[in-house]
Structure formats: C-alpha cells, structure tokens
Amino acid sequence: MVYRNLMYICGMQQQTYLKGCLSAIVLQLLQDNKRMYGYEITQRVREITAGELQLTEGALYPTLHKLEAEGVLTTENALVDGRNRKYYKLTENGHQQAQSAVSELTDFVSNLQKILHLKPSIG
Amino acid sequence: MKLTTEQLDLISKEIIAGGIKYQDLYEELLDHYILAIEDRVEQGQTFGEAFGEVHSEFVNYKLHLGSLSYYDSRKFTTVQKANFGLARLQSEYEEKLNKEITKRHWEIIKSYFRWPTIVTTLLVGLLTFQFAYLVPRTFFIWVISACVFFPLLIVLPQIAKQIWGYGFGKQKFVNSLKCNAIYTRLGFLFALVNIMLNLPRAFFDYNVFKEGPLFIIAFLLCFYIAYSLSFYQLYRERFKVTMA
Numbered sequence: 561m562v563y564r565n566l567m568y569i570c571g572m573q574q575q576t577y578l579k580g581c582l583s584a585i586v587l588q589l590l591q592d593n594k595r596m597y598g599y600e601i602t603q604r605v606r607e608i609t610a611g612e613l614q615l616t617e618g619a620l621y622p623t624l625h626k627l628e629a630e631g632v633l634t635t636e637n638a639l640v641d642g643r644n645r646k647y648y649k650l651t652e653n654g655h656q657q658a659q660s661a662v663s664e665l666t667d668f669v670s671n672l673q674k675i676l677h678l679k680p681s682i683g
Numbered sequence: 684m685k686l687t688t689e690q691l692d693l694i695s696k697e698i699i700a701g702g703i704k705y706q707d708l709y710e711e712l713l714d715h716y717i718l719a720i721e722d723r724v725e726q727g728q729t730f731g732e733a734f735g736e737v738h739s740e741f742v743n744y745k746l747h748l749g750s751l752s753y754y755d756s757r758k759f760t761t762v763q764k765a766n767f768g769l770a771r772l773q774s775e776y777e778e779k780l781n782k783e784i785t786k787r788h789w790e791i792i793k794s795y796f797r798w799p800t801i802v803t804t805l806l807v808g809l810l811t812f813q814f815a816y817l818v819p820r821t822f823f824i825w826v827i828s829a830c831v832f833f834p835l836l837i838v839l840p841q842i843a844k845q846i847w848g849y850g851f852g853k854q855k856f857v858n859s860l861k862c863n864a865i866y867t868r869l870g871f872l873f874a875l876v877n878i879m880l881n882l883p884r885a886f887f888d889y890n891v892f893k894e895g896p897l898f899i900i901a902f903l904l905c906f907y908i909a910y911s912l913s914f915y916q917l918y919r920e921r922f923k924v925t926m927a
Contacts, residue, residue, distance in 0.1 A: 598711065599718040617715065617737075618744035618772075625776040629783040631921065643717070644710040 574613060582615070582623045584665040587632070587650070587658035595636065595649040598624060624648055632657050684724050686717060690734075694720070697738060699855065702770030705777075706845070707859040712741070712769070742768040777860055784864045784921065791913040808905050815901040823900050824892050830907035831876050834869055834914040838862075841922075865922050872910055879903065 578585075589604055590596060596604070601624075602615045627633045632654040637644045650658060686694075694716045703709045716737055723733035745767045755762045764770070795804045815823075841862060848854035883889040892900060 597714070599715045603722075617740040621711075621772060622775055626779055629776075629779040631783070631787065640714075643714055645714050646707070646711045 578613060578615070579619060581665055582619055583627065584658075584661040585615075586620075586623055586627065586648075587654065588662050590633070590648060590650050591655065591658045591662075595647040597645050597647050627654070684721060686721060686724075686730070690720075690730055691717070694734065695855070697734075698769065701742065701768055702764075703773055704856055705773065705858055705860040705863065706848075706854050706856040707861060708773055708776065709855055741772065744768050745771050773860075777863070780860055780864045781867060784868065784917070787921070788868055788913060788917050791916050792909055795909055795913070804909070807908065811905050811908075812898065812901045815897040815904075820892055820900070823904055827876070827904055827907050830904075830911040831872060833911050834872060834918075837915060837918055838865060838869065861922055865918065868914060868917070872907075872914070875910075876907075 585605065586601060589601055593604070598617070598620060602617070602620060605613055605615050624633065628635060628648065631651060633648045634651045634654075636647050636649065638647060639645075695713060698709060698712050698716065703712065716734075719737040720730065720733040723736065724730060728736075752761055752763050754760075766774075794800060845854065845857050845859070845862065849857040879891060883891055889895075891903075
C-alpha cells in the first residue's frame with residue numbers, strides 16, 4: 561500500500577515530503593473508499609499511519625479543489641445534522657489518474673529505497 | 684459533543700470575517716470546523732482551544748504572502764485585501780475553477796471539429812448554409828435567440844434555488860463558486876451577442892441580420908449552435924450538483 565511506503569520515506573521533514581505526495585494519497589483513499597469528505601480524509605490518514613502523518617487543512621483543501629477543477633474528482637452533497645456535507649469521489653478519468661499516480665509514487669519510493677541503501681564504493 | 688448555537692454562530696462569523704463569499708465553500712469549511720472542533724472537545728479540549736487550533740490551520744495558509752493593496756476605481760480609495768488564509772484559499776479555488784472550466788469548454792468546442800464528430804458538424808454547417816438562402820432572415824434572429832437563451836434556461840432552476848435559499852435565510856450567500864464559473868461562460872455568450880448586434884448598429888448604423896451577407900449570418904448561427912451545445916455538455920459534466 562502506498563501509505564505504508566510513504567511512512568518509510570517520511571522522517572523529520574514529514575510535512576515537506578507529504579506535500580509532493582498529497583494528490584496520490586487523496587486519489588488512493590478515494591479509490592479505496594467510494595466517497596469521502598475533507599475532514600474524513602485527514603482522520604483516515606492519521607488512523608492508517610497511527611498519527612505519524614497529519615494532513616494540514618491548508619494543504620488538503622487546495623489539493624481537493626485543484627483535482628475537482630481538473631475534473632479528476634466530482635462532488636455530491638448530503639444533508640447531515642442539518643448541514644450540507646460535501647463528498648468527493650473519483651470521476652471515470654479520476655480512476656485512471658489514481659492508478660497512474662499511485663504506480664508512479666510506488667516506483668519513486670522503490671527508487672528512493674535503492675538510493676538510500678547504496679553504500680559508497682571505492683573505484 | 685454537539686456545539687451550542689452560540690458556538691456555531693461564532694464559527695460562522697469567523698469564516699465570513701475571513702473573506703469567504705461563496706455558499707459552497709462556506710458550507711464545506713463550516714462542516715470541517717464543526718467536526719474538527721467537536722472531536723477536539725470530546726478529547727478534553729475547551730471550545731476556545733479547539734477553535735483556535737482549527738482556525739489557525741486555515742488562517743495561517745500562505746501567511747507569508749501578507750496582504751494585497753489595490754486602487755478601487757468605484758470607491759476612489761486604496762483597498763487593503765488579505766492575501767492569505769481563508770481569502771487566499773478561496774481566490775485560488777476560484778482561479779483554478781475558472782481556468783479549468785474555460786479550458787474544458789474550448790476543448791468541447793474543439794472536439795466538434797475532430798473525427799468522427801466533424802462529420803455531424805459539417806452536415807449541420809452545410810444544412811445551415813442551405814437554409815440561409817431558403818428561409819426569411821427573421822428566422823435566424825429567432826434561432827440565434829433560442830441558442831442564446833437555451834443555456835440560460837438550463838441554469839434557471841439553479842439560479843431560482845439560490846435566490847430562494849438566500850431570500851428565506853437558508854443560505855448565507857446567494858452565489859456559489861461553481862455557479863459563478865458557469866455564469867461567466869454564460870456572460871461571455873451574451874457579451875458576444877451584444878457586440879455582434881449593437882456595435883455595428885451603434886457605429887455604422889448597420890444591422891447584421893437585416894443587411895449582412897447571408898453566409899455571415901449562417902456562420903454566426905453555426906457558432907451559436909456549437910456554443911450552446913458545448914455549454915449544455917459542460918453543464919452536464921461539471922455542474923450538476925447532486926444530492927446523495
């Protein structure tokens with residue numbers, strides 16, 4: 561799973577690394593769950609990573625809005641506790657994009673693992 | 684733990700004070716604030732602490748960008764506008780949405796000139812040009828008017844719903860970001876008609892429909908049919924707000 565790989569690369573500067581992977585995380589989560597709302601996404605990431613990763617709202621919402629504007633995500637409203645809740649879900653195009661984003665990130669993580677495990681050799 | 688009416692009012696006021704002016708974004712943020720604060724209160728924080736923590740996440744968004752000052756020609760004053768926090772989140776969302784919607788709209792229009800749709804487009808074009816010589820000129824005024832008002836009819840229920848909601852206090856704002864983006868596309872269509880009809884009339888006392896060459900009128904009709912259809916396609920694709 562992409563989240564587990566992410567935990568591996570995230571060390572001291574977790575939030576900095578996270579920014580680059582945010583779209584892939586959101587897309588993967590929405591692929592696993594049919595539809596989700598903003599706060600649910602932040603909580604789900606916290607739950608999966610046992611609190612190691614925390615999505616800031618200032619980073620999550622611009623990502624969701626960008627993906628929505630690009631037509632990767634679509635939204636639907638539901639009335640919960642007397643107020644409108646905005647759910648995000650993948651469009652048909654979004655499903656394809658999610659797969660490619662996740663596989664790209666997985667490749668990147670495996671390459672990173674190779675680099676980080678390289679030991680300097682004397683030619 | 685459920686929040687009290689006073690606490691909910693305070694959250695709402697702070698979101699509005701942050702510069703939010705669209706209903707859809709306001710509702711999304713309000714829901715997020717309420718859920719996040721309720722969770723924190725359940726974990727033992729006071730409302731004040733929880734609110735401060737949640738609010739700071741949004742208020743500090745791109746804080747380093749500070750504020751933006753510009754001259755407002757309608758008020759004859761220099762206006763200082765926040766360029767960070769909630770206002771920044773909103774302006775970025777608005778910008779992205781408008782940019783992508785415009786891009787997608789032209790993509791749809793361009794798709795009419797790609798294979799195999801181009802066959803239908805050419806046929807419609809050919810028929811329009813043939814008809815131009817067979818029917819009276821007033822016919823075109825009616826068809827073009829229908830093409831221009833057809834998109835307005837599609838969005839009319841949404842506009843009525845918004846005005847109704849705002850008028851009866853169910854909504855804080857009359858407009859939403861998505862609707863604003865689509866009204867811009869509609870405004871563009873009306874502006875085109877206005878320019879085409881009124882500019883030649885104002886400057887040269889020339890009425891395109893009465894005196895213009897038939898092929899130009901037929902071309903304009905083709906353009907408005909394409910614009911109307913693409914608008915409908917765009918609306919179906921992006922703007923139908925569904926209730927689960």
